[in-house]
Amino acid sequence: MSPDAIAQERREECRRTVLEHLVGRSHVACHPQDIRRALNAGRAHDFDLEEVVSALAFLVMSSPQLATTVRDPMGATVYYQATAAGVLHHERGGRA
Secondary structure, three states, rough: OOOHHHHHHHHHHHHHHHHHHHHHHHOOOOHHHHHHHHHOOOOOOOOOOHHHHHHHHHHHOOOOOOOOEOHHHHHHHHEEEEOOHHHHHHHOOOOO
8 A cells, every 4th residue: 555545544534533532522612632632542543733633624624514613712722513514424424
């Protein structure tokens, strides 16, 4: 398998895992650093913050939108939350 194909599989795995994390906590908005820590704790994942942020950007920009941004009303910190479409996407096994 080529290095590009391996990198693509890793990006896709990161996206799926980040969405799974957000869906499991769909009632709260999560900070990217907290998501990274949770994904890497007790699992075989070793995603860095850049990979998690890229996955979040993909989920926010996807159609349908699978995640949304939530800004802290007291500052500029951005949090992320699964949308209803994201929850359905995950529940349907990644199918639209």
